[in-house]
Amino acid sequence: MRVLQEWFGAIGNRSVTSYTILNDHGIEVSCIDYGCIITKIITPDRNGDFENIVLGYGSLEEYMDNSSYFGCVVGRVAGRIGGASFELEGKTYSLAKNDNNNHLHGGINGFSRVVWDASVFENEEEAAVQFKYISPDGEEGYPGNVEMQVTYTLNNHNELIIHYCGQSDKTTLLNVTNHSYFNLSGNLKRDVLNHTLAIKSDKFFPLNGELLPTGEITDVADTPFDFRGGRVIKTGIESGHPQNELAGKGYDHPFLLSANRDHEMVLCDPESGRTLTVETDEPGVVVYSGNQLADDGEIRGVPSRKYLGICLETQGIPDAIHHPHFPSWILEKGEVYDSITKYKFSITQL
Template sequence: MTLPDGRTVTRWTFGSAEGVTAEVLSLGARLQALRAPDRQGRQANIVLGCESADDLLGAASYFGATVGRYANRIADGALPLGGTVRRLATQPNGHTLHGGPDGFATRLWDGVAVREGRRAGVRLRLHSPDGDQGFPGALTVEVTYLLDPAGELRIGYRATTDAPTVVNLTNHAYFNLAGEGDGTVLDHLLQVEGDHYTPVDGELIPLGPFEAVAGTPFDLTEPALIGGRVHEDHPQVRLAGGGFDHNWVLRGEGLRRAAVLSHPASGRRVECLTTEPGLQVYTGNHFDGSLAGRSARPYPAHAGIALETQHFPDSPNRPEYPSTVLRPGEEYRSTTVYRFSAA
C-alpha cells in the first residue's frame, strides 16, 4: 500500500495457518486483519478493515489503529496541567477525540518483527514531538503485538516523555466474530466485568459521577445479547445513537478479565484482559453502509464492536478519575490481551 504522498506502508503477517493469524500495518500501528477458526475449523477475518489508503486516512482511520496521544475524549480541547490550561487540536465538534484530527492513527510508525519464546509479532515505535496536536512534551511510544500458537494476542504499550503530559493509548479494532462484512454483531453475546459506567452528555462527554449498571441496558455482568440491549429505550442508549459508546468502570487491578464477546452461531469467542481501569464499548452505531471493507461488503450500523481498554474519558478534567499524567523519569505501561477460541 502506498500513501498519497508516496510513502510505503509496511505489512507484517504472523501466526499459525491452522489457528489465529494477524496482520499489522505501519500506518497507525494498526491491526489490519485477524483470521481465526470457528468450531468447524473454518477461517474468517474477524476485524473490520479497509485496503484503500484514502479510507485508512479518512473514514476508516481508527479501524484497528493504535489511537493516542489520548484515546477517547477531552472536553473542549482543554488540558489542565501544571497550573495552566493547554489548548489541544479539536475535531469539528470542538472536543479532542483520540489525540486530535491528526493523531497517532494517521502516522507511519517504524516497526521490526520480533519473537519472544513461542510468541511472534511486531514492535512499532513513534516519536511525537512537543506540541504535537497541542500536547506538551516530546513523547516516545512503543507498541508490541505478540501472538502465540494458542491464539492469544498480547498488545503491550510503553511511553516516556521529557516534560509532563497525559497519555492514554488503546487499540480501536472492531470485532465481528461472524466474519468481516458478515452482517452485524447484534447476534453476539457480551459480558463486561464492571458494576458501574460513566454516563455522558449529548456530545458523549462524561457527566462525572459513576452510575450503577444494575437495572439498565448497561448491566452486562452476565452475558447478554447485544441486539437486545442496544434497542432498549434508555436515554443513554439514545444519546449514543442507538447503542453503546460508553466507558465501563472495571473491577479490580492488574491484568484481569475485562470482557468476553462470543458468537453462538460460529462458536468463536474472544476474552479481553487488561491492566487498564476502564473499557469503552462502541457498537458501531453510526456506520451507515457508505463504507465497504476488505470483503467489499458495506458496513451497516452495528457491523462491528470495539472493546477499547483505556483510562476514563476526559480524565484530565476529572481529578476524581484515575490520573493519566506522565512525567519525566516515569514510564507509561499498559497491557491488553485478546484470547481467541471456538467451541
C-alpha cells in the same frame, strides 16, 4: 512462528508495509506501520473455517480516507477531551477541535495517522511486530517529547498481546488504546447485534449530549449496562434507555472494570462459536457498538452499516483530566507509561 512482510502503499516517499504474524494453529494477525493499524485477524469457527474477525480495508487509501479509526492505535489520549483544552501544572494547553468543540482520539493526526518505525521478532512460540514513534513536544497541542512503543505479539496459545510503553521529557497526558472493531461472525457475514458480551464491571459512566462523561459514576444494576452475567448486544440497542438513545441507539460508554487480567471481557458469536476474551491492566473499557458507522460505501465488499462491528477500547476513562475523581492519565516527566491488553481467541462448542 513467522512474520510475512509486503508493500502496502506509500505516503509521499515513505513506504507503508504490511506485516502478517502467523502462529502454528493457522491464526493470523495482519497490521501496517501506518497508525499501527490491525487490518485483519483470521481465526477459525467451530467448523474449522478460517475467516477475518475485524473491520478493515485492503488499501492504504481507504484507511486514509476513513474517519472511523478502524484497527488503529489512538493517542496521545483516547476518547474525548472536553473543550479541547486542559490545565496541567498551572499552564493551559489548547488542542485541535476535531469533534465539534472537543478533542477526539489525539487530534487531527495523533498516533493513528502517522507512519511508525517497525521491527520484527520471531521464535518458536511467538512472533511480534514492534512499532516506535517519537511524538514531538507540542504535537497536537500536547507538551513533551514522547517516545512511544507499541508491540503486537501473537503466540501459540492463540493470544494477541498488545504492549504499550511511553515516556515523556515533560509532564503530559497519555492514554492509549487500540480501536479494532470486532465481528466474530467471520468475513462480516452478519452484524454484531446477536453477539453476547460479558464484562466484569459494576459501574459505568453516563454521557452528556456531546458524548462526554457527565462526571457521574453509576451502578449498572437494573440497566442495559449490566453485562456481569452476559448480555446480547441488541438488548441495549432496543432498550429505549436514555443513555443508549443518546449514543445513537447503542453503546459508546466507559465502564469501570472490577477486575484486571482475569477474563474481564468475553465476546461471543453463538452462531460461529468464536469467542474473544480480553484481559487488561487498564482501569476501564469503552464499549462502542458501531452506532455511527456510515450507511454508505463498502468494507471489504460488504455494505457499511451500523452495528457491523464492536470496539472494546481498554483505556483510562475519557475526559479524566476534567474529573479529578476519575483514574488519572497524567504522565509525570520521566515516568514510564506501561500497559498490556491481551486478546485470547477460542471456540465455544454447542
